[in-house]
Amino acid sequence: DAGVIQSPRHEVTEMGQEVTLRCKPISGHDYLFWYRQTMMRGLELLIYFNNNVPIDDSGMPEDRFSAKMPNASFSTLKIQPSEPRDSAVYFCASQSWEDGDEQYFGPGTRLTVT
């Protein structure tokens, strides 16, 4: 398996633009997580899905953020409109219910909002 795939790897955009981050989890995994990592706040869980259903979105910072998982092999995290304070590395991770909390992380998307 190629592991968790994220795209793009780097994104530079201007304030006010819409940004869409994409994730393909490991085949057969039934949990998918979106995280944000910054120097100031560390690793923050934004939202996670189980069998494509959002379970906990309490970490989503505000209404500008939205996430979808239309099927078991694809998820998106959208920011609209983007702001400079959204600049961070966004990680997607997937996990099988059989593996406890052993999550497999993607390489991340480095987002810069100018």
Place this chain on the structure above:
Amino acid sequence: LAKTTQPISMDSYEGQEVNITCSHNNIATNDYITWYQQFPSQGPRFIIQGYKTKVTNEVASLFIPADRKSSTLSLPRVSLSDTAVYYCLAHYGGATNKLIFGTGTLLAVQP
């Protein structure tokens, strides 16, 4: 309010045993503690997990005392390549049902 904290940094030398502690309140008997390792420009990588008093795998050990208010990651004989940031992940189950990463510990291994 669930909170997970770690020391900001630690120094060690090659060949030494390193113990990194994570403080987490309100962990129930069956709640998992998981440890991850992260290198620059990479996603975190799983090291070990468990909910019992002691768990050991081929690279590390995890100790959780009876009060379950902390856990310790033990790396038996570190090498230069173990220089990384280490995160604990506390799974607060029950009514809380939250996954909260610790603040991360930068381990610097010197020759």
